Amino acid sequence: MAKSRQSQGTPATVALTKAKVEFSTHTYDHDPAAKSFGLEAAEALGLAAEQVFKTLLVEVDGRLTVGVVPVDKQLDLKAIAAAAGGKKAVMADPAAAERTTGYVVGGISPIGQKRALPTVVDSTAIEHAKVYVSGGRRGLDIGLSPADLITVTKAATAAIAR
Numbered sequence: 001m002a003k004s005r006q007s008q009g010t011p012a013t014v015a016l017t018k019a020k021v022e023f024s025t026h027t028y029d030h031d032p033a034a035k036s037f038g039l040e041a042a043e044a045l046g047l048a049a050e051q052v053f054k055t056l057l058v059e060v061d062g063r064l065t066v067g068v069v070p071v072d073k074q075l076d077l078k079a080i081a082a083a084a085g086g087k088k089a090v091m092a093d094p095a096a097a098e099r100t101t102g103y104v105v106g107g108i109s110p111i112g113q114k115r116a117l118p119t120v121v122d123s124t125a126i127e128h129a130k131v132y133v134s135g136g137r138r139g140l141d142i143g144l145s146p147a148d149l150i151t152v153t154k155a156a157t158a159a160i161a162r
Contacts, residue, residue, distance in 0.1 A: 010136030011102060011112030016144070019152050023144040026132065030106075030139035037106040037134075038071025041141050045132070052132045052141065053125065055108045057097040057117075060086035064100055066119040066153070068110050068133065073122070073161035083120045083158035107137040110153050119155040121146070126157065 016023045028044035030037075038054035045052070049072035056067045056075050065084045067075045081089035094105045102114035110119055110133055125131050125146040133149065135142040150157060 010109070010140065011114075012109035012134070012136040012142060013112075015112035016142070016148075016152065021144060021148045021152055023142050023148070025135055026141045026143060028139055028141075036071065037138060041132070041134075042071055045141060047132060050124065051128050051130070053110075053122070055110045055134055057092035057101070057108070058089045059092050060084040060089045060118075064092055064096070064117050065089070066110055066113075066117050066155075067160055068119065068121040068125070068149075068153075068155070069161040070122060070124060076160055076162040079158065079160045079162070080120055083156055083160055084118055103134075103136055104138070107134055107140070109134040109136040109142070110149070110155075111142070112136060116154070119153040120160055121150055121153070121155045121157050122161040123157045123159050124161065125149065 034040040042049045042052040050070045052071045053068045054071045067080045077089040130143050132141045132143050
């Protein structure tokens with residue numbers, strides 16, 4: 001299931017390697033018909049949904065911001081707005097998300113984005129020894145410690161999932 005780092009070659013794995021962060025990669029066959037990319041990843045990898053996190057882009061008072069929440073939860077827009085120091089949050093346009101991050105929807109990683117964006121990780125992440133996020137393409141997840149995820153993305157933590 002886990003593959004070597006070099007064989008993946010995404011901006012996320014390159015960024016983690018450069019930062020000397022310990023991580024594992026996990027591949028699975030992505031089904032284009034899957035309705036939830038995150039739940040598909042959790043199921044395919046045999047992981048608890050609360051340990052697998054999805055990356056969502058929002059606009060907080062017009063500024064693109066990254067929210068990272070468990071795949072079995074929804075992003076609380078009011079909570080992420082407050083955590084990012086703003087008043088109002090709306091989901092970002094998918095094309096803007098892809099253009100800004102350099103990743104495709106369903107494969108957006110919070111790590112190694114083209115442009116570093118303010119990031120908020122749901123506070124439940126720290127309850128786990130290891131969390132899993134997109135590795136930068138559909139069918140690839142990265143496992144790493146929540147502390148490393150928070151450090152490498154320069155994220156704040158807050159209760160942003162509901």
